[in-house]
Amino acid sequence: xxxxxxxxxxxxxxxxxxxxxxxxxxxxxxxxxxxxxxxxxxxxxxxxxxxxxxxxxxxxxxxxxxxxxxxxxxxxxxxxxxxxxxxxxxxxxxxxxxxxxxxxxxxxxxxxxxxxxxxxxxxxxxxxxxxxxxxxxxxxxxxxxxxxxxxxxxxxxxxxxxxxxxxxxxxxxxxxxxxxxxxxxxxxxxxxxxxxxxxxxxxxxxxxxxxxxxxxxxxxxxxxxxxxxxxxxx
Amino acid sequence: xxxxxxxxxxxxxxxxxxxxxxxxxxxxxxxxxxxxxxxxxxxxxxxxxxxxxxxxxxxxxxxxxxxxxxxxxxxxxxxxxxxxxxxxxxxxxxxxxxxxxxxxxxxxxxxxxxxxxxxxxxxxxxxxxxxxxxxxxxxxxxxxxxxxxxxxxxxxxxxxxxxxxxxxxxxxxxxxxxxxxxxxxxxxxxxxxxxxxxxxxxxxxxxxxxxxxxxxxxxxxxxxxxxxxxxxxxxxxxxxxxxxxxxxxxxxxxxxxxxxxxxxxxxxxxxxxxxxxxxxxxxxxxxxxxxxx
Numbered sequence: 001x002x003x004x005x006x007x008x009x010x011x012x013x014x015x016x017x018x019x020x021x022x023x024x025x026x027x028x029x030x031x032x033x034x035x036x037x038x039x040x041x042x043x044x045x046x047x048x049x050x051x052x053x054x055x056x057x058x059x060x061x062x063x064x065x066x067x068x069x070x071x072x073x074x075x076x077x078x079x080x081x082x083x084x085x086x087x088x089x090x091x092x093x094x095x096x097x098x099x100x101x102x103x104x105x106x107x108x109x110x111x112x113x114x115x116x117x118x119x120x121x122x123x124x125x126x127x128x129x130x131x132x133x134x135x136x137x138x139x140x141x142x143x144x145x146x147x148x149x150x151x152x153x154x155x156x157x158x159x160x161x162x163x164x165x166x167x168x169x170x171x172x173x174x175x176x177x178x179x180x181x182x183x184x185x186x187x188x189x190x191x192x193x194x195x196x197x198x199x200x201x202x203x204x205x206x207x208x209x210x211x212x213x214x215x216x217x218x219x220x221x222x223x224x225x226x227x228x229x230x231x232x233x234x
Numbered sequence: 235x236x237x238x239x240x241x242x243x244x245x246x247x248x249x250x251x252x253x254x255x256x257x258x259x260x261x262x263x264x265x266x267x268x269x270x271x272x273x274x275x276x277x278x279x280x281x282x283x284x285x286x287x288x289x290x291x292x293x294x295x296x297x298x299x300x301x302x303x304x305x306x307x308x309x310x311x312x313x314x315x316x317x318x319x320x321x322x323x324x325x326x327x328x329x330x331x332x333x334x335x336x337x338x339x340x341x342x343x344x345x346x347x348x349x350x351x352x353x354x355x356x357x358x359x360x361x362x363x364x365x366x367x368x369x370x371x372x373x374x375x376x377x378x379x380x381x382x383x384x385x386x387x388x389x390x391x392x393x394x395x396x397x398x399x400x401x402x403x404x405x406x407x408x409x410x411x412x413x414x415x416x417x418x419x420x421x422x423x424x425x426x427x428x429x430x431x432x433x434x435x436x437x438x439x440x441x442x443x444x445x446x447x448x449x450x451x452x453x454x455x456x457x458x459x460x461x462x463x464x465x466x467x468x469x470x471x472x473x474x475x476x477x478x479x480x481x482x483x484x485x486x487x488x489x490x491x492x493x494x495x496x497x498x499x500x501x502x503x504x505x506x507x508x509x510x511x512x513x514x515x516x517x518x519x520x521x522x523x524x525x526x527x
Binding site: 079086087099107 | 402405406408409412413415416418419420421422423424425
């Protein structure tokens with residue numbers, strides 16, 4: 001579904017990604033784990049054309065997409081839910097969700113998608129009139145995911161969905177993410193919370209200093225000695 | 235300092251509110267562009283002047299009623315704004331702020347000098363009898379063109395507010411101004427939104443130009459007179475804040491007009507610059523806070 005080949009990305013003179021090659025297949029949950037600053041967010045931003053690569057190719061459903069504008073990427077169903085949520089703070093919950101279905105295809109199914117989002121996150125239904133900026137961190141994350149789902153994603157990329165959220169809500173959010181996957185959306189999950197991410201995913205990649213150093217079935221990675229030692233502290 | 239009597243004070247307040255409507259419209263254009271693009275448009279005044287000249291020439295050459303010329307000045311300025319954004323601002327969007335500032339300042343000098351060359355620095359006025367009329371309410375005299383300007387300025391502001399609040403495109407503009415990355419992730423085309431915001435901002439100031447032409451003089455440097463006040467309004471209301479610009483325009487209009495009643499002619503702007511300095515010193519985010527809309 002998504003295939004990245006030998007990707008290099010620079011910020012000015014500093015190279016952030018070095019020859020990243022990876023793949024996400026339809027209906028999978030794939031996770032990219034790694035420490036802060038490893039280049040995980042940069043990778044997602046490059047996939048969505050917010051950054052440009054200096055070398056390599058990105059393919060989505062058989063088409064090369066690394067020259068497209070960000071809104072064209074969204075229109076194809078490649079959706080990123082950014083780290084830090086980036087919801088529209090002085091708009092209501094409802095308006096945030098409506099803007100998720102801003103593009104024509106998504107707009108045509110607006111009320112249907114909204115119903116699904118409210119089924120996944122009943123808390124949002126109770127707070128449609130509330131300003132998004134006044135929600136708790138966890139609720140904001142739900143809203144960000146809900147807004148992402150409104151865009152009718154084919155591949156949903158989540159950047160650190162558990163960051164800065166109360167543990168109880170983290171569990172709820174992860175449960176919902178899994179539910180979204182069961183309903184047929186492919187997921188690419190970027191996490192510092194290595195155990196939770198690998199526990200949920202089918203496959204995983206470990207990114208260190210902009211390079212992929214390990215990859216494989218999530219279950220195998222969980223048992224891997226290096227990962228246990230460096231990331232799980234066991 | 236003079237101490238005006240009650241009738242003069244009332245008169246000043248009414249005149250100030252009417253003038254404030256025009257300031258609001260100019261400031262809303264400025265604050266919209268700043269809110270969405272983080273660019274301070276120094277060419278705003280020159281664009282207002284173009285709106286005034288559009289109205290002036292349409293009347294002089296073709297006999298078009300000045301208020302009817304809104305139907306021309308708004309679309310002309312809108313398209314001009316789109317083109318300026320697309321060809322001059324887009325290339326410097328990622329450049330440091332001082333580059334953007336110099337660019338819009340350069341553009342302003344270019345437009346003003348072109349106008350000087352084409353139309354000379356002469357002060358021109360629209361010589362139409364019905365523009366000289368006034369309505370009297372008690373002791374207060376209300377100039378007809380100022381009343382009309384105020385009415386249309388509020389009408390256009392209400393229209394723009396409705397557009398920003400209730401349409402998908404308007405919401406996209408607000409979304410881009412409060413959270414760029416969020417806007418990108420829902421598929422909003424930021425380059426188009428920037429273009430549109432600049433076009434709308436320019437259309438606002440162009441309309442303000444048309445509305446001012448009936449009671450003010452028209453010459454190539456006239457825009458600065460309104461726009462300098464509009465900068466004060468924008469800072470006062472909070473940069474990027476729509477409601478702040480609207481209310482701020484009215485307040486600054488009254489402050490200026492009442493100031494003129496208290497102080498001799500040369501000092502009439504004293505009060506608004508005094509307010510400006512106080513705001514910058516003690517509440518730099520503006521009375522209504524930054525970008526709440």
